Amino acid sequence: MATSLSAIVVDCRDSLSQASWWATVLGHQLSERNPNEYEVSHPSSGGTRLYFMNVPEAKPVKNRLHVDITTDGSVEAEVARLVAAGGTFVEMRQDLATLQNPDTWAVMQDPEGNEFCVLNADSITGLM
Numbered sequence: 001m002a003t004s005l006s007a008i009v010v011d012c013r014d015s016l017s018q019a020s021w022w023a024t025v026l027g028h029q030l031s032e033r034n035p036n037e038y039e040v041s042h043p044s045s046g047g048t049r050l051y052f053m054n055v056p057e058a059k060p061v062k063n064r065l066h067v068d069i070t071t072d073g074s075v076e077a078e079v080a081r082l083v084a085a086g087g088t089f090v091e092m093r094q095d096l097a098t099l100q101n102p103d104t105w106a107v108m109q110d111p112e113g114n115e116f117c118v119l120n121a122d123s124i125t126g127l128m
Contacts, residue, residue: 006048036053
């Protein structure tokens, strides 16, 4: 029996707003699953889907799970694009353990405060 990752589900206060934001950021397709749940998926390749579900409670603390998104341009330019779209820049970080090619990334938050990171696809030493 095989197992695979089907979707990442994000609890939120406004599922349509959050799903719309992430669909715009990722250039993916938005679809309604029901009036309280929306799906964001890549229009052609499928891949892991993001589901956004309405929940009554607010986000109490920092995420225990976050997503990393990559850009083929500069991290700074992508941060500026995401801030203009409604995201929040938190800080820049660097992994000095990889001294020959240090990984540098931006920590950000989506409009509801969920943390995520922005990395340059060419500089990721541990993931490619």
